[in-house]
Amino acid sequence: MRAPVQKSLTSFTGEGVLTPTLFRDMSTSLNGDEWRRLARRLGMTRIRIEAIEHDYHDDAPYYMLLAWFKRVPRSSDKVMLLTHGLMNINRWDLAQELQSIKDDKRSEQGTFSKDEQLKLFRAPFMRICQRDECVRIWKQLARELMLSNEIIQHIEQQYPSKHERCLRSLEHWALNQTRADLPCLARIIRILGFKPLA
Numbered sequence: 036m037r038a039p040v041q042k043s044l045t046s047f048t049g050e051g052v053l054t055p056t057l058f059r060d061m062s063t064s065l066n067g068d069e070w071r072r073l074a075r076r077l078g079m080t081r082i083r084i085e086a087i088e089h090d091y092h093d094d095a096p097y098y099m100l101l102a103w104f105k106r107v108p109r110s111s112d113k114v115m116l117l118t119h120g121l122m123n124i125n126r127w128d129l130a131q132e133l134q135s136i137k138d139d140k141r142s143e144q145g146t147f148s149k150d151e152q153l154k155l156f157r158a159p160f161m162r163i164c165q166r167d168e169c170v171r172i173w174k175q176l177a178r179e180l181m182l183s184n185e186i187i188q189h190i191e192q193q194y195p196s197k198h199e200r201c202l203r204s205l206e207h208w209a210l211n212q213t214r215a216d217l218p219c220l221a222r223i224i225r226i227l228g229f230k231p232l233a
Contacts, residue, residue: 052136053104053113061129062096069124070096076120077103112154119158122217131217152209159220160205164198169229173201179223180208 065073074084084099091098107113114137121130134155163169169176177187182204190207194200209215 050104050113052133053117055101057133057136058100058104059097061133062094062100064129065096065126069126070099072124073120073126074099074103076123077116079103115154118155122159127217127221134217152215153206156205156209156215156217156220159217160202160209163205163224163229164202166229169224169227170197170201172227173197173204176201176223176227177204177208179226180204181212182207 062070071084071088074087075081079099079102083102087099087102088095104113107116114133118130118133121127121133163176174187177190177200182190186207187204190200190203194203
């Protein structure tokens, strides 16, 4: 007989920006089977997902997030994992919301660094740079990212490979544009005609 999941999830105090309120708001924003797809992206097994659905019914999305949170090692960057999970199911809006909450908290603490800014964009940047058709038109991408001709020329002189030029253009945008966020990046990628990326 399978033990219910419930008892292990009743106590939850949260950590940093990942609070019960945030999980509750996020769970109500997940539509249809999005919560199941997110659970799979976060590394949960189908059996575990079915058990949560059986025990919690309509509340399953919320308790899925709690169950995931409790199983992630303390040393892991849970916000980053969840943000990437949301991007992978094409919920860029929720990923950006989570990023904004984290950024606000970091700004309050005065500890936001360039490394942390780049860390968030690492996964989508890698996805873009893995596409030959994106790398080929890196200059067009750089112009859409509002990089000046001077910056583009500098990148071209500094880096021999188009792959590297594409990545450096994206990084420059992330570090220097005040409107550098995930929905903005998704929009630019769509404008260039690469819908599968966003």
